[in-house]
Amino acid sequence: METLVYWVGMAAVAVNALTGVLDAGRKQMDLIGALMVGVATALGGGTLRDLLLDRNVFWVVDQTYLAAALSTASVTFFVARAFRLPSRLFLIPDAVGLALFTIVGTQVALQWHAPWLVASLMGVITGAVGGVLRDILCNDVPMIFLPGELYASAAWAGALSMIGLQEVGVPAVAAAWAGMTIVLGLRLAAMHFKLTLPVALPQKKP
Amino acid sequence: METLVYWVGMAAVAVNALTGVLDAGRKQMDLIGALMVGVATALGGGTLRDLLLDRNVFWVVDQTYLAAALSTASVTFFVARAFRLPSRLFLIPDAVGLALFTIVGTQVALQWHAPWLVASLMGVITGAVGGVLRDILCNDVPMIFLPGELYASAAWAGALSMIGLQEVGVPAVAAAWAGMTIVLGLRLAAMHFKLTLPVALPQKKP
Amino acid sequence: METLVYWVGMAAVAVNALTGVLDAGRKQMDLIGALMVGVATALGGGTLRDLLLDRNVFWVVDQTYLAAALSTASVTFFVARAFRLPSRLFLIPDAVGLALFTIVGTQVALQWHAPWLVASLMGVITGAVGGVLRDILCNDVPMIFLPGELYASAAWAGALSMIGLQEVGVPAVAAAWAGMTIVLGLRLAAMHFKLTLPVALPQKKP
Numbered sequence: 339m340e341t342l343v344y345w346v347g348m349a350a351v352a353v354n355a356l357t358g359v360l361d362a363g364r365k366q367m368d369l370i371g372a373l374m375v376g377v378a379t380a381l382g383g384g385t386l387r388d389l390l391l392d393r394n395v396f397w398v399v400d401q402t403y404l405a406a407a408l409s410t411a412s413v414t415f416f417v418a419r420a421f422r423l424p425s426r427l428f429l430i431p432d433a434v435g436l437a438l439f440t441i442v443g444t445q446v447a448l449q450w451h452a453p454w455l456v457a458s459l460m461g462v463i464t465g466a467v468g469g470v471l472r473d474i475l476c477n478d479v480p481m482i483f484l485p486g487e488l489y490a491s492a493a494w495a496g497a498l499s500m501i502g503l504q505e506v507g508v509p510a511v512a513a514a515w516a517g518m519t520i521v522l523g524l525r526l527a528a529m530h531f532k533l534t535l536p537v538a539l540p541q542k543k544p
Numbered sequence: 545m546e547t548l549v550y551w552v553g554m555a556a557v558a559v560n561a562l563t564g565v566l567d568a569g570r571k572q573m574d575l576i577g578a579l580m581v582g583v584a585t586a587l588g589g590g591t592l593r594d595l596l597l598d599r600n601v602f603w604v605v606d607q608t609y610l611a612a613a614l615s616t617a618s619v620t621f622f623v624a625r626a627f628r629l630p631s632r633l634f635l636i637p638d639a640v641g642l643a644l645f646t647i648v649g650t651q652v653a654l655q656w657h658a659p660w661l662v663a664s665l666m667g668v669i670t671g672a673v674g675g676v677l678r679d680i681l682c683n684d685v686p687m688i689f690l691p692g693e694l695y696a697s698a699a700w701a702g703a704l705s706m707i708g709l710q711e712v713g714v715p716a717v718a719a720a721w722a723g724m725t726i727v728l729g730l731r732l733a734a735m736h737f738k739l740t741l742p743v744a745l746p747q748k749k750p
Numbered sequence: 751m752e753t754l755v756y757w758v759g760m761a762a763v764a765v766n767a768l769t770g771v772l773d774a775g776r777k778q779m780d781l782i783g784a785l786m787v788g789v790a791t792a793l794g795g796g797t798l799r800d801l802l803l804d805r806n807v808f809w810v811v812d813q814t815y816l817a818a819a820l821s822t823a824s825v826t827f828f829v830a831r832a833f834r835l836p837s838r839l840f841l842i843p844d845a846v847g848l849a850l851f852t853i854v855g856t857q858v859a860l861q862w863h864a865p866w867l868v869a870s871l872m873g874v875i876t877g878a879v880g881g882v883l884r885d886i887l888c889n890d891v892p893m894i895f896l897p898g899e900l901y902a903s904a905a906w907a908g909a910l911s912m913i914g915l916q917e918v919g920v921p922a923v924a925a926a927w928a929g930m931t932i933v934l935g936l937r938l939a940a941m942h943f944k945l946t947l948p949v950a951l952p953q954k955k956p
Binding site: 389390391392452453454455456459470474477478479480482483484485486489490491494534535536537538539540 | 565568569570571572573574575576577578580581583591595598600601603604607610611614621624625628680681682683
Binding site for chain 1: 889890896
């Protein structure tokens with residue numbers, strides 16, 4: 339189980355690095371810019387979680403994560419110069435990465451004895467802040483804050499469900515699988531059926 | 545006194561969450577985007593202070609702050625969809641929040657034995673970084689860095705006065721009230737009399 | 751040696767504060783905005799390194815750094831209002847600052863027993879993140895991510911060389927000087943010969 343989570347976590351890092359590099363391409367950054375944005379996208383969410391919880395930052399302790407992010411980012415950079423890849427290709431791996439990061443982030447926070455609402459937010463942060471950081475570094479409004487198919491909200495629903503299930507006595511592993519299924523299911527359903535949230539309205543000028 | 549500070553701090557969190565959501569409306573974010581910007585605005589300043597001082601992050605320890613930010617942000621989101629509120633309404637609560645956050649942030653840093661210049665900056669960070677984060681997440685130049693009525697400078701003047709008064713022997717509580725009065729007085733006077741700072745000039749192109 | 755590093759580090763802080771204020775001028779920020787951007791540029795890289803490594807933040811422990819950043823930023827602000835300075839003037843001090851910050855950052859991370867790839871990235875972060883933060887606060891795409899003469903890549907090459915030299919038995923001080931020479935040499939050569947990295951290409955729309 340531990341080993342499975344480790345390798346799927348590594349895969350999620352790689353997928354996130356890849357989306358960061360593709361976005362850097364849209365801004366026509368150079369190699370080092372693309373690598374830095376890729377690494378920040380891959381490691382940013384877990385880093386913020388670890389800083390907020392005052393844990394050792396996961397990729398400082400085990401640099402395999404950093405190596406995975408850097409090598410995926412490099413390969414993506416050169417492949418994407420040779421072939422123009424449609425970024426749609428990566429929406430499903432990205433949804434899997436979101437589900438996994440969210441559940442791992444929530445579990446880490448619970449083990450750290452964070453209160454439940456904080457733990458659910460740590461799940462969302464682990465899953466979604468990498469993409470927010472990517473958009474800030476690319477000087478865009480974070481995509482997941484703009485109207486679109488459920489993303490952070492799917493993550494939050496899954497994190498809260500997992501915590502709720504544990505609370506009513508469901509074993510941790512089963513609750514984790516349920517939470518992951520909810521994140522992934524909601525995200526895929528949202529992409530397929532165009533599920534969105536209500537949008538904020540601009541206010542009168544002061 | 546402790547209890548008073550706690551509840552006024554909670555009120556400052558709520559007011560900041562509200563301004564974040566209103567700003568998210570200007571960018572037509574969706575519900576989750578507005579909530580995230582609201583929470584970041586409300587908790588961002590104190591979070592950066594706690595990370596820099598290596599303290600436990602205040603809202604991770606006591607999740608009432610997070611709950612207050614989230615519930616205020618949610619209510620604001622739906623009220624602002626129903627009625628278009630002039631954001632001018634919130635300038636005075638915001639000034640009170642600035643004064644309180646600044647003084648609490650400075651006091652926390654002093655108790656943590658931070659040197660005086662650092663402590664005064666921690667006050668400014670606690671009071672003003674939430675708004676800076678809000679503007680970054682909305683992809684704007686931080687409003688408080690642009691020419692306008694005194695804001696961060698009012699906070700800094702109050703923080704430095706409070707530290708100076710303690711240094712010359714004024715009791716901590718009296719110095720805190722004086723500092724808060726200075727922040728609030730300067731900010732309100734600046735809004736009323738359009739007090740501003742000198743503006744930087746663009747340099748020659750290299 | 752220690753004393754030399756301390757004072758050159760202080761000089762690097764001052765140069766970075768200066769470039770931050772000049773950039774704030776381009777955005778016509780006011781005095782407090784320019785000071786805040788100057789301080790963030792000067793201290794941002796080392797701060798992120800210290801947070802990631804879970805060390806005490808360097809300028810919270812020794813506020814001389816903060817005082818140096820603030821006073822340089824203030825002087826720059828008023829001088830730049832009186833005389834319009836060509837920012838080209840500062841490219842060479844900036845390259846020296848990059849070299850020094852990179853080597854100091856890498857050395858700090860090694861002493862903290864960070865693994866080698868992490869330590870090299872900490873060097874790049876210490877040297878280059880201040881400028882990234884400056885550009886984010888000014889609402890620009892970080893300059894060092896865009897096509898241009900080698901900058902972060904020069905820093906990384908120097909950091910990796912220094913670590914490699916130490917690994918093969920070169921004494922730490924000699925390796926540090928070699929690393930610094932590589933960063934500075936690469937950066938100056940890049941500016942003179944217009945050395946650049948390959949650029950990412952935009953992908954097809956999904």
